[in-house]
Amino acid sequence: MTNDLVLLGTKGGPAIRQGGAMPTCSLLRLDGKSILxxxxxxxxxxxxxxxxxxxxxxxxxxxHLHSDHVVELGPLIYTAWTTGLNKPLTVYGPEGSEDYWRHFLKAMAFDHAIRIDDEGRPEIAGMIRFETLNEGFETALDGVAVRALRVDHPPVTECYALRFEGGGQSVVFSADTCYFPPLARFAAGADVLVHEAMLTAGVEKLVARTASAGRLREHLLASHTPAADVGRIASDAMVGQLVLNHLVPADDPDFGEADWKDEVSRTWNGPLVVGRDGLRIPLGGQGGDGSRG
Structure with a gap:
């Protein structure tokens, strides 16, 4: 049974640039479950x-419902349906997630109806179930236990870190957050902590090349975690391995893996992986193997 983590996209923010990383999404395979x-x-x-x-x-x-975390939820589910989805699928998200889905289906009403009539497909609406994340949320996916913690990502108030435990492994995702000390308690003893990270030295250049974003600088500094503070969370939590994800900036040639490691090493001396798209990280082993899938 494969237990691993695949970083599908590692870029913070919604912009896409030629040759650059894709926005954040991760695939966790744990105790026989494939979790996105x-x-x-x-x-x-x-x-x-x-x-x-x-x-x-x-x-x-x-x-949370920032576009770089939710924009392809509808297209992914819909593509699964056109591929042959024939079983229920549950989406766990903050309040408003189901509204997004309903509006997406309304936009796809013509295609949905014609495929049911022409191709004999089942109605999609009844196959997709939503559960709302909130403070103290807990659930179980057969052998995988899941918990949620509301983190601090202003101005978004409904943003949740997630902890998955199964197959003898525990993996925590920080979600987007500023430096948030309670996250260390939530992640305590986890085998892997996947935490967003920001290089403050790269913020000015990122802001300068982002059009129509007059208050972007203020948002980044208030809502995201400097790399050195990520190390503090990992150290306080005494995790087995730290994985940097949702990198800000992710596609600036002036900043590379050495810069991230230099910042984090000031506060963390354990195993460290700087995320990149397609990186597979075996769970129960040491570090990422650099393979794709």
Whole structure:
């Protein structure tokens, strides 16, 4: 049985640039379950390229409703349906996730109706179930236990870190958050902590090349975690391995893996992986093997 984590997209923010990383989404395979965390643009193809059919996804988790985490939720589910989805699928997300889905289906009403009539497909609406994340949320996916923690990502108030435990492994996703000390308690003793990270030295350049974003600088500094503070969370939680994800900036040639490691090493001296798209991280082993799927 494969227990691993595949970083499908590792970029913070919704913009896509030629040759750059894709927005954040991750595939967790744990105790026989294939779990998708967030649905940034490009996720449908990335899941398939990781070797997992869209039909084999067991659950989808959306940490919050910023576009780089939810924009392809509808297209992914719909593509699974056109591929042959014939079993229920549960989406776990903050309040508003189901509204997104209803509006997406309304936009696809013509295609949905004609495929049912012309191709004999089942109605999709009854196949997709939503559960709302909230503070203290807990659930179980057969052998995989899941918990949620509301983190601090202003101005978004409904944003949730997630902890998955199963197959003898525990994996925590920070979601998007500023430096949030309670996250260390939530992640305590986890085998892997996947945490967003920001290089403050790269913020000015990122803001300068982003059109029509007059207050972007203020948002980034208030809502995301400097790399050194990520190390503090990992150290306080005493996790087995730290994985940097949702990198800000992710596609600036002036900043590379060495810069991330230099910042984090000031506060963390354990195993460290700087995320990149397609990186597969075996669970129960040491570090990422660099393979795709």
């Amino acid at each position: 965390v967030d649905c940034g643009i490009g996720v449908s193809r990335s899941v398939v390229e990781a070797g997992v059919s869209l039909l084999d996804l067991d659950a989808i988790f959306i940490t």
